[in-house]
Amino acid sequence: MPGPGPARRTDAAVLPVAAEGRGQDLLRGGRLGAAVVPYGRQTRHDVVGQPSQALRLGVHDVDAEQDAFDLAVARHAPASGLPLPAVCRGLQVVNVALGGTLRQDMGGEEAGRRHRVHRVALATGSVIAKAMAGARATARATATAAAGPPEAAGEADKVEVSCYLHQCLDRLGDGLAVTGRAADGTVAALELPGRRAWFTAVQWHPEDTAASDAGQQGLFDALVEASRGRVS
Template sequence: MTASRPLIAIPARFAASTSALRFAAEVNARALVEAVWRAGGEPATIHPHAPGGTADPAEVAARLARFDGVLLPGGGDLAPRRYGDTEAHESVYDVDDEQDGFDLEAARSALATGLPLLAICRGLQVVNVALGGTLQQDMGGPEHEHRHLLHPVAIRRGSLLERAAGVGKAEASCYHHQRLGRTGDGLTVTARAADGTVEALELSGAPGWFTAVQWHPEDTAHRDPAQQGLFNALVTAARDHRR
């Protein structure tokens, strides 16, 4: 009998329209789902329920308890008020209060319970804000942002990220115009770009496996073992967590 695949929860992203479904939808990137599947996981899109922008911690914890791991994917920007900014920069886009409320609580819940967690791009920013950190709303315009950009990142030796990727330097496929400001409580920087941008985080003393990257490993995971290694590590940790 074949062992069942570890179940990986991936909060959906709201889409105003999708041609195949005719109306508004909840989606996840195909490349992301396929990377989890290649790693041996069962990707499961879950509804980000947070009426009025506030998620019930007990409800979120109960929903996540049935899963073996969590993947917080990329997406639009967090509302600046979530990290203490009273005004939004003109470049801030696709803010959704319900998405923010659910993602922030999902991050807190997974970290508190030791549920294996991989956070990607927006997901890294969510974790940072959930732990009291801030964001730089815009990196300084098109000449400074990391959109449609493939660039090297230096990975800290001995980190979970280095063990997962199997390399000390990786080629990161990026799409973001924001970056971390103040680092959240307990978080450690484990990778940076040449311009100093924080590219990865881990949590000292975390009860479970956790790493976060500012780039999109799913973009190149089909051809880059270092990027696929992040998904493999998540699924392995999820399998161990289930035992």
């Protein structure tokens, strides 16, 4: 789970699994309730099949061992039924693991790496939209203060998110469905319809605002609920 705060609020235990050592054995040993492909360094250029662009577009700070492990997790979890959320870079890793590609740069130093808070439109009825909307509805219903005016039509599926971007999706991986986009068309959320495994991927950092935004916390709550019963 990215960061301890959201996990504490869901009463979940978090076990960091490193790429080295027993990570692969633990992943395949049936002792995990869920796995997470987290945010982190940029994805290695040769992994995404675009080595000629790497130096020109500023791809740096990569970790080959972590890339290999995260790609293994991204392939194993959906196939085995293990619940899997992917966060920021994690969304990109899953896309590559399923045969997709990445756009190596979103517009240079200023446009690509700065912190941005922006709006994302989610597909109505998607797993992500339901998790976020349900959590917000519960928070409003239990609040002691007035909830304020109702949301305008369609606004319930538009969410404000915190992100740090340099790379983004280009060609979509096999089986993936786009369930969220930023205003400029950038893919911001992915799901795997028809798979038995619970899966969400978001191109933002829900842990940044989960303490104050019930919708972002709802993504972590939904993961914990999906993982119940997998381990004793």
